[in-house]
Amino acid sequence: MTFSSVLPAPDVVSQSGNTMVLSMGPQHPSTHGVLQLVLEIESENVVKVDPEIGYLHTGIEKSCEGLFWTQAQTLVERMDYLAPSSNALCYALVVEKLLGITDRIPERAQIIRVLQMELTRIASHCVWLGTHGIDLGAISVFFYCFDLRENILDLQEAAGGARMHPNYIRVGGLNGDLPDGYLAKLDALIEKFPGRMRELRGLLQANPIFQDRTIDVGILSPEEALAWSVTGPALRASGIAYDVRKAFPYSGYETYDFDVPTRIEGDAYARFLVRLDEMDQAMRIIEQCRKRLDAPGPVVIDDPKVALPPKETIALSMEALIHHFKLISEGFRVPPGDVYQAVEGPRGELGYYIVSDGENRPYRVRTRPPSLYNLQALKGIGPGNLIADLVVMIGSLDPVFGEVDR
Amino acid sequence: MPSTQKPPLAGAALDPTAVRPPIDDAAVQRVAPSELRAVLEERRHEGYTMLLDLGAVDYLRRAPRFDVVYHLLKVQPVAASVSEVGQPARLRILCGVDENEHLPTCMDLWKSADWAEREVYDLFGIVFDGHADLRRIQMPVDWEGHPLRKDYPMRGPARERSPRPAFAGKSNVVAGTPPVGRTLEALQEEVKRAREQ
Numbered sequence: 001m002t003f004s005s006v007l008p009a010p011d012v013v014s015q016s017g018n019t020m021v022l023s024m025g026p027q028h029p030s031t032h033g034v035l036q037l038v039l040e041i042e043s044e045n046v047v048k049v050d051p052e053i054g055y056l057h058t059g060i061e062k063s064c065e066g067l068f069w070t071q072a073q074t075l076v077e078r079m080d081y082l083a084p085s086s087n088a089l090c091y092a093l094v095v096e097k098l099l100g101i102t103d104r105i106p107e108r109a110q111i112i113r114v115l116q117m118e119l120t121r122i123a124s125h126c127v128w129l130g131t132h133g134i135d136l137g138a139i140s141v142f143f144y145c146f147d148l149r150e151n152i153l154d155l156q157e158a159a160g161g162a163r164m165h166p167n168y169i170r171v172g173g174l175n176g177d178l179p180d181g182y183l184a185k186l187d188a189l190i191e192k193f194p195g196r197m198r199e200l201r202g203l204l205q206a207n208p209i210f211q212d213r214t215i216d217v218g219i220l221s222p223e224e225a226l227a228w229s230v231t232g233p234a235l236r237a238s239g240i241a242y243d244v245r246k247a248f249p250y251s252g253y254e255t256y257d258f259d260v261p262t263r264i265e266g267d268a269y270a271r272f273l274v275r276l277d278e279m280d281q282a283m284r285i286i287e288q289c290r291k292r293l294d295a296p297g298p299v300v301i302d303d304p305k306v307a308l309p310p311k312e313t314i315a316l317s318m319e320a321l322i323h324h325f326k327l328i329s330e331g332f333r334v335p336p337g338d339v340y341q342a343v344e345g346p347r348g349e350l351g352y353y354i355v356s357d358g359e360n361r362p363y364r365v366r367t368r369p370p371s372l373y374n375l376q377a378l379k380g381i382g383p384g385n386l387i388a389d390l391v392v393m394i395g396s397l398d399p400v401f402g403e404v405d406r
Numbered sequence: 407m408p409s410t411q412k413p414p415l416a417g418a419a420l421d422p423t424a425v426r427p428p429i430d431d432a433a434v435q436r437v438a439p440s441e442l443r444a445v446l447e448e449r450r451h452e453g454y455t456m457l458l459d460l461g462a463v464d465y466l467r468r469a470p471r472f473d474v475v476y477h478l479l480k481v482q483p484v485a486a487s488v489s490e491v492g493q494p495a496r497l498r499i500l501c502g503v504d505e506n507e508h509l510p511t512c513m514d515l516w517k518s519a520d521w522a523e524r525e526v527y528d529l530f531g532i533v534f535d536g537h538a539d540l541r542r543i544q545m546p547v548d549w550e551g552h553p554l555r556k557d558y559p560m561r562g563p564a565r566e567r568s569p570r571p572a573f574a575g576k577s578n579v580v581a582g583t584p585p586v587g588r589t590l591e592a593l594q595e596e597v598k599r600a601r602e603q
Contacts, residue, residue: 054544061529062553066560097429223483226455229518242481247494337426340477340498342458353475355463357422368459368477376521405544 019047024390026055032131032394033401035375039387046390049382051375056405064365068331069095070171072362076352077165079367080403082127085120085156086345088169089113091365093250094341094354095171098334101301108297109173110252115186115289116159116169117251117343118282122193123152124346125275132272132395133204136213141203148196151189158182172307173300178293186290193283201276214269218381218393221266228377231370232348233278234397236262237270244344256285268396275398306332331360347371347398367406371399421468423500432477432496442501443510446476450515454478454497457512460522462530466556470502472532474509503532511536529554 025036034055040048060079064072076091077084096102126149133141153163158179160166168175204210220230225238235242243260245253261277263270300307308327309320336358342351348370355364374397382390423434437445458477465471476499482490503509511534513519523534524543531552534540542549551558 054542054546057544059553062558062560097431098427100427223455226481226483227517229456229458229516239484240481240486241490242479242494248496335427336422337429338423338463339429340431340496349458351459351477353459353461353477355422363422364463366459366461366463366475368461372521373518376518379520380517 018042022387024387026052032399034405035394035399035401037378037390039390041387044386044388046383046385046387049379049390051378053372053375053401053404056401058402058406060406061365061367064362066361068360069334069362070327070331072365073170074165074167076365076367077167078402079369079406080124080345080347080350080371080400081164082400083120083124083346084165084167085113085116085169086343086350088167089117089251090341090343090345090350090352091354092169092171093343094339094352095334097339097341098337098354098356099171099306099332100335101172101303101306104301104303105173106298106301107252108177108293108295109299109301111289111292112159112174112178112299113169113251114253114256115286115293116156116166118285118289119152119155121282121346122279123149123156125279126152128275128346128395128398129200129204129272132398133210135391135395136210138204138207138210141200144196144199144203148193151185151192155182155185155189158185170300170307172303173298177299183290183293186286190283190287190290197276197280197283204272205276211269213389213392214272214396215265215267217268217385217389218396219265219267220377220381224380225266225377228380229373230348230377231373232345233274234271234374234377235348236260237274238266239264244342244349248342250341250343256288258285268392271396333358333360334362342368345370347400347403348374367403369403369406371401371403375399375404421465423473432498434498434500436500436502439501439503439507439509442499443512445499446512446515449478449497449499452480453482454480455483456481457516457518457522458496460512460519460526462526462532462554464530464554464556470504470507472503472505472530474501474503474526474532475499476501476512505531508533508535510534513537528552531555 019040019042022039022041023036024039026034036052036055038050038052039046060075064075067075073088073091076087080087093102096105126145130142130145133139156166156168157163159182160168160175220234220238222238222240225235225240230238231242239262241260241262246260258281261274261281263274304320304323309323313320314324334356336356338353338355340351340353342349349368350370351368353366353368354362357363377397378393381393435445456479458479460477461475463473463475465473478497478499480495480497501509509532511519511523513523513536520539521543523537524540526532527534527540528542528544529552541547545553
């Protein structure tokens with residue numbers, strides 16, 4: 001069945017009046033990836049926006065159905081490639097809920113998970129801020145941001161072994177404990193961060209060109225934001241302090257002391273301020289994590305049916321060897337059921353709706369990608385603005401196309 | 407040590423949602439396609455202002471075959487701080503729908519249903535009546551089949567490789583053979599000469 005058998009192809013191209021149709025992207029540098037905008041314009045004014053997505057569709061949801069529960073974990077990290085830990089954590093939480101082991105995850109693993117989430121949030125906002133600055137002609141911000149991000153990627157590499165996709169958070173806990181010297185590096189980052197944030201704010205916050213380009217651009221009212229299912233910093237910049245970490249706490253977020261920054265203006269500048277404040281709050285949580293990390297403890301659940309046994313026991317214990325072999329060769333089975341679980345990713349509510357049919361592979365992995373819904377709001381806020389302002393709006397909504405197209 | 411590794415329940419694949427362990431993630435409601443529209447309208451007016459997500463699951467051997475899953479969130483549509491937002495509530499509405507059955511759109515209740523319904527149509531082939539612009543969103547417009555259906559193969563068929571393009575306008579080049587003078591024999595000849603010198 002092709003689409004023409006259902007409805008005729010919609011007439012996006014309306015040639016009445018003085019409008020013309022302009023295709024922006026998918027190779028346009030300010031579209032942050034592979035986004036095509038089919039614009040209907042009247043001179044410089046946008047009459048209609050129709051974002052075309054799917055250029056990066058890789059079928060991750062389908063591929064997950066053919067992989068073991070643990071193998072799928074490495075794949076979901078590839079969706080939001082700027083914040084891999086948020087995907088990994090959400091997936092792990094869902095599988096743990098289905099397995100019924102949520103309350104058996106060790107305390108230290110929970111702390112390190114929160115630490116990874118907040119580090120990845122800062123790293124993701126660094127990329128957003130740097131590229132948003134470049135879109136508006138402020139090149140130097142990019143270098144400051146990427147320097148800070150590089151420190152965080154170093155920490156990710158030290159913990160998980162890879163810079164971009166550490167695959168550190170696993171079902172049942174973590175891949176391993178933090179390595180020696182990690183906490184010293186973390187302390188250095190905590191010390192460096194306030195100064196670096198002062199520099200970032202100094203470069204843009206009071207910059208008259210930046211303010212001219214962003215203030216009153218792309219205003220989202222609270223009603224509109226909810227109607228378009230906008231979440232995360234974009235929703236909080238419209239005044240609604242909905243944050244999954246506060247509304248539906250997970251991994252012990254209810255024990256941390258942090259604020260949810262909000263603004264009421266709802267424009268691109270408000271979204272910029274909310275994200276900057278969020279970086280400060282993330283560092284507040286990281287400092288609290290750092291204090292709790294002094295006490296040693298296990299970082300993975302003590303259940304050989306779910307988590308791999310420690311490497312050193314394999315040579316000594318027959319049971320450990322068998323468990324290792326079974327987990328690698330056929331994975332673990334998950335009781336049948338369906339669960340929706342969400343985490344507060346850097347872009348908003350990142351949710352997974354996963355169905356298990358009792359086998360060693362997920363039956364269905366449905367992602368709720370925050371970028372998809374945030375980007376869709378462009379259809380609402382785009383018309384009536386200049387083409388140049390669309391670039392600001394895309395930047396301020398911060399879509400990641402690995403996640404939009406999946 | 408209690409084992410989490412239990413054998414699969416017989417027939418579980420037919421409907422895992424029915425044998426679901428008691429997990430407190432959202433309120434769950436199951437509706438028939440005929441009453442879906444009325445239920446969604448009612449929920450919308452009850453204050454479920456956000457359609458968090460709209461997805462589908464294909465239970466191949468079950469009747470009805472698909473579940474269309476609506477995740478709703480109850481939030482007040484006014485500016486509010488954390489304490490004023492209160493406790494938002496999640497609701498999951500499952501609607502069983504058969505292969506040739508259509509569902510009513512909810513685009514007019516939540517604008518974000520636009521892309522979500524297009525994606526369900528694209529990847530599962532479930533048609534939403536009344537949708538203003540129901541066309542494929544992730545797959546190319548001329549794609550055949552709906553990839554997330556369970557009877558859609560994980561890998562595509564083996565295809566013949568497309569022929570390599572000839573080097574147009576270069577008479578000394580024939581596709582597939584190295585240019586004259588750079589054949590293996592010529593190269594060996596060259597090496598031999600260099601060694602003899």
